[in-house]
Amino acid sequence: MPYDIKIDNFEGPLDLLLHLIRKNEMDICDIPIAEITGQYLATIDAMQSLNLDIAGEFLLMAATLVHIKSRLLLPQSEDDLIEAEEEDPRAELVRRLLEYQKYKEAASKLDSRPLLCRDVFARKFPSPELAALEEDEFQSVGLYDLVEALRGLIRNVPEACYHDVTFEQMSVTDRINQILSQLAGKENLPFGDLFTPSPSRHEIVVSFLAMLELVKLRMVRLLQNARLGTIWLFPAVAEEHMAGLDFDEDVLGYD
Amino acid sequence: MDTIDLKPIIEALIFVSESPVKAEQIAEALDVEKPVVVPLLRQLCSDYASDSRGIVLEETAGGFQFRTRPEYAEWVRRLSRNKPFRFSRAALETLAIIAYRQPIIRAEIEYLRGVDSGGVLKTLLDKHLVRILGKKDVPGRPMIYGTSRDFLELFGLKDLSGLPTLKEFNELALEAPPAGDESP
């Protein structure tokens, strides 16, 4: 092997580049591009031969390095010579490396602080004195909590499966019509039955919106006997009325 | 190890324990015999017994536990009463539904949550996070709810379009969580 390569867990291409620069004691502002490109590509090869998953970002950086290298090798045209101000092809990369190095260092400084629950401990439980006063209360609230609360309402839907990358983009309107036909002739339907065995996130969200829309239009009633229990759909309109209805995008205001 | 150093460690151990700690447990954690620990516990008790302290070390239920001095119970209650409003799950859920589905009537909120939401709605109205937009033109003329200006202020939003969508979250969630993260 031409290079002595130790495969660490690199956080990304910038992390790997910084590692190589440090190992070779290179000047970060004057990187020998040919040398670093060789080592970078060799490391990626080694990672691949170890069957490590190479993220796309690593390959993109490889392409960038090769591109910079080729630009440096090209003879400079007269125009370039006149325009001596032209930026070094490495400049952008150097800036990113310096910036990344700064935050990497800041991260390790943060990690060296006495962390709560790791190095220092506080009373993180209701004191007996106050136990009776605070029950069923939420820690703090932010926008994220709000969305999570909404997500919580659909969380009992089976976890989505992502193996199928090419899922069908279905519209809310399509879904409403599908749900109505699924409901036709039934007394009720569990929410979970609206889905294929391994639904995509998109399908879940669209179905949820469709369900809300049906509730808003008072065509369906949703009932649940316990929090996080099964949600049941009940047709709220007599069937003869439902059959004649057809929704289009304009009515609902969805794209 | 010098026994003089053990007292602050014992203090720390009792402080973080959720329930009263037995002398035996402390001895085991410190890898010493119980007779080493007991006199130190007595000393700690008397250190805290002074009137100038707000906390006492009490022997209760066979173990040791810090408690606030009983005389201060009223102050403790006053502090917890003055605490900023904290959301219950029910309140947060209801607020989320109203925020995302407004204008909305109570019956719709209750369909979605599957439980009676009158009480929570009242709390949210009292806290001025939710307001009445009007009455719906259907039999019974139910009230229509929406979020208020205070709601926007609380969440630091300029307007309702600043609310994150479920779609944006699902995009974040699509990524697998990073390996090896074990933070609390």
Add this chain to the structure above:
Amino acid sequence: MDTIDLKPIIEALIFVSESPVKAEQIAEALDVEKPVVVPLLRQLCSDYASDSRGIVLEETAGGFQFRTRPEYAEWVRRLSRNKPFRFSRAALETLAIIAYRQPIIRAEIEYLRGVDSGGVLKTLLDKHLVRILGKKDVPGRPMIYGTSRDFLELFGLKDLSGLPTLKEFNELALEAPPAGDESP
């Protein structure tokens, strides 16, 4: 009321609280002005600063909280049989970037780290260390992120100004990333 009596009450109030207590909250509970409380809080801090104590009174996340002395972490873990948690490097890097560059959008984080950061962001949001500040007024309306109060509390920071100074590795003028950076 004599101010001499207030110190132990303040001690009790801080002790009983689960999260850091602000001087304002204490003043309100005690029905006194904040300037009465502040010097007493300082005194309490120095009372606890002695080596012979296992607990310290720390100012963190804008309030005051009792914490065990860092030197005793190992003993506390032995008693509670807790394994020390470890942050993944991805989580730490992302947190550092958000802490120093907030308000920041995901694209900027990913430009700085050079890798997709959706999964880490989701984890940090789940752990309440990062919060959504709103949406940026640019096409696509991306969400803006910042650190939370829990972040300050976890890292024992009084406020964001307590963050360690960033070490500049070079005087090179750093240009803003293409995503349109507006951080301080």
